[in-house]
Amino acid sequence: MKYNFGAGPCILPQEVFKQASEAVLNFNGTGLSILEISHRAPEFEAVMDESVHLVKELLNVPSGYSVLFLQGGASLQFSMVPANLLAEGQTAAYLDTGAWASKAMKEAKLFGNVQVVASSKESNYTYIPKDYEIPADAAYFHCTSNNTIFGTELFSFPKTPVPMVSDMSSDIFSREINVEDFGLIYAGAQKNLGPAGVVLVLVKDELLGKSGRKLPSMLDYKIHADNKSLYNTPPVFSIYTAMLNLRWLKAKGGVGQMEKENTAKAAALYEEIDRNPIFKGTCQPEDRSRMNVCFVTENPEHEKPFLKLAEERGMIGIKGHRSVGGFRASIYNALPITSVYSLVEVMQEFAQKNA
Amino acid sequence: MKYNFGAGPCILPQEVFKQASEAVLNFNGTGLSILEISHRAPEFEAVMDESVHLVKELLNVPSGYSVLFLQGGASLQFSMVPANLLAEGQTAAYLDTGAWASKAMKEAKLFGNVQVVASSKESNYTYIPKDYEIPADAAYFHCTSNNTIFGTELFSFPKTPVPMVSDMSSDIFSREINVEDFGLIYAGAQKNLGPAGVVLVLVKDELLGKSGRKLPSMLDYKIHADNKSLYNTPPVFSIYTAMLNLRWLKAKGGVGQMEKENTAKAAALYEEIDRNPIFKGTCQPEDRSRMNVCFVTENPEHEKPFLKLAEERGMIGIKGHRSVGGFRASIYNALPITSVYSLVEVMQEFAQKNA
Ligand SMILES: Cc1ncc(COP(=O)(O)O)c(C=O)c1O
Ligand SMILES: Cc1ncc(COP(=O)(O)O)c(C=O)c1O
Ligand SMILES: [Mg+2]
Ligand SMILES: [Mg+2]
Ligand SMILES: [Mg+2]
Ligand SMILES: [Mg+2]
Incomplete structure (x- = not known):
């Protein structure tokens, strides 16, 4: 997968x-x-x-x-x-x-x-x-x-x-x-x-x-x-x-329905970023994008190992842009919420291993 | 076909x-x-x-x-x-x-x-x-x-x-x-x-x-x-x-081989255009394209019926551009010589019917 x-x-x-x-x-x-x-x-x-x-x-x-x-x-x-x-x-x-x-x-x-x-x-x-x-x-x-x-x-x-x-x-x-x-x-x-x-x-x-x-x-x-x-x-x-x-x-129900789903997907991911002690968001919360979710590790030494784990779990394209660093999960219309949940799981798995 | x-x-x-x-x-x-x-x-x-x-x-x-x-x-x-x-x-x-x-x-x-x-x-x-x-x-x-x-x-x-x-x-x-x-x-x-x-x-x-x-x-x-x-x-x-x-x-053998095949395809089609009393080419023979073969019917009344017959025989895209009229057969690299032969056959069939 x-x-x-x-x-x-x-x-x-x-x-x-x-x-x-x-x-x-x-x-x-x-x-x-x-x-x-x-x-x-x-x-x-x-x-x-x-x-x-x-x-x-x-x-x-x-x-x-x-x-x-x-x-x-x-x-x-x-x-x-x-x-x-x-x-x-x-x-x-x-x-x-x-x-x-x-x-x-x-x-x-x-x-x-x-x-x-x-x-x-x-x-x-x-x-x-x-x-x-x-x-x-x-x-x-x-x-x-x-x-x-x-x-x-x-x-x-x-x-x-x-x-x-x-x-x-x-x-x-x-x-x-x-x-x-x-x-x-x-x-x-x-x-x-x-x-x-x-x-x-x-x-x-x-x-x-x-x-x-x-x-x-x-x-x-x-x-x-x-x-x-x-x-x-x-x-x-x-x-x-x-x-x-x-x-x-x-x-699927049009743009309004998409917006609801995108809002839910983004909320699930930002919630984990905030909750999880390993990660933090890079943007001011009220301006956080529902399409491109940028986050970094609190400890820079966690960056590489998390990327490695995520890739092992089948996550693609989550490396952040070089001008921001860290991670960027783009969660466009076609990305199912289950994929967001899978990413959240990997974040939790990583946090447990690195508690 | x-x-x-x-x-x-x-x-x-x-x-x-x-x-x-x-x-x-x-x-x-x-x-x-x-x-x-x-x-x-x-x-x-x-x-x-x-x-x-x-x-x-x-x-x-x-x-x-x-x-x-x-x-x-x-x-x-x-x-x-x-x-x-x-x-x-x-x-x-x-x-x-x-x-x-x-x-x-x-x-x-x-x-x-x-x-x-x-x-x-x-x-x-x-x-x-x-x-x-x-x-x-x-x-x-x-x-x-x-x-x-x-x-x-x-x-x-x-x-x-x-x-x-x-x-x-x-x-x-x-x-x-x-x-x-x-x-x-x-x-x-x-x-x-x-x-x-x-x-x-x-x-x-x-x-x-x-x-x-x-x-x-x-x-x-x-x-x-x-x-x-x-x-x-x-x-x-x-x-x-x-x-x-x-x-x-x-x-397939590269551009040189393609040129040979294209020259043969074009020759077969122009030969029929010249030979067949129904059709004539629109360009000066020495400048005739090996990619886009333009021709018209000697008798304007033959134009529509030939187009119809050709379409019935599965030929697509042979209507000439409006600035030339008549017909244009584009015989690019990927078009097999057998398709040219099929067009030639339709031209012959039409000539027989309209002799
Ligand atoms: C907001 C935005 N504008 C412009 C561009 C550039 O688009 P393109 O590569 O189609 O020129 C991008 C590409 O990602 C983009 O995200
Ligand atoms: C010789 C030649 N030049 C230019 C064009 C225009 O190409 P395009 O539609 O890619 O702009 C064509 C299109 O058929 C062409 O045959
Ligand atoms: Mg956090
Ligand atoms: Mg930007
Ligand atoms: Mg002729
Ligand atoms: Mg031209």
């Missing part, structure tokens, strides 16, 4: 793997592989339509938004957002909550001015800053809803006088959100949406074409929106598998 | 589908899906290394070139090439042989001047221009080695006084090339390399950083080269499947 706590690409539901595997041999009974289907074929158009529809349904997307499936990952969005929304000479406001936010800011600086409204860098990003003002003349406000590396989550989004843009790569579909509060949401697929190779973008149509820049076609949201994400050959298999995963999510 | 003559995404070898399908359930005996493997895991590093190695081996890539697997398709390369190689105020020389070449030119114009050295547009791209001069002060010369839509192929590349850049999306790995003649080669994977979602770039390292532009990180070849295509999360499954396909290609 393996328990995949990897941060991404990460676990997806077993039945999604099974269906995706079948489609590589025989897609929808066509006798053809999903890998050899033309992206202009009606069969693939149906996949794209259903994918868009499921996103809209699961996230309650109001009208006036385009749902795009693009390439280049969240990292290309770091540039596409300012390229499309930040006009020459304008300022964008960024909340600096971790490595990904910082990378997003770095790319934005190529297109205009970046104002950091608040940062928790001084504490190695162990909390989410809460008192800050967003300038009313900013082109947009950018935040990272979940900080995959540092294990913090934005439980409440600020009221903003300007369009809010959020990198939701590691928590999209894990919790309920009000899409109408956002001008643009993007998310690399490889956590709760699907396999690597596709990035989801929800963008308010009225923001398109605002920067006035002449952009390379592939960086222009308007072109992708006008072409329903088929301006060029899309990542067919990644989109198809994302669709299968969204179907699974819907059958 | 189905015969997939689609232009791309297109047929890949059946054993590649089988192996890819297995890896979605259980990758390399790890008990994990290829879709849930971290791109930083040693198991995926091995995939990336082998992929790069196979490209180098199969194409005889000399030292001094980087082999990159990126996202965004060939269409993003239309912009990345000038962004990286064309400095402000410089001119790039383009050979206009079809729709893709034109799109590449359009994107380049955002970064500098474009000089069209020759074009066959006036004849709807039925041939490859051969008499032209490449200005010695151009930043680079760009050509499309195979015109997927119009069915022409560059059988010989010009001697150029400046670095040659080639879009080889639809013929890479189908024929032998001298990589050292090129400064940069790019190819969307979804013909002879693998599934959609990844683009291959071979670039001479000495060209990197030449434009002097500060680029978005994701558009900067240097950043991708320095990070061995792992600057951000790569399209894991597409790269893995491309690796499987390159293994197959090597086992």
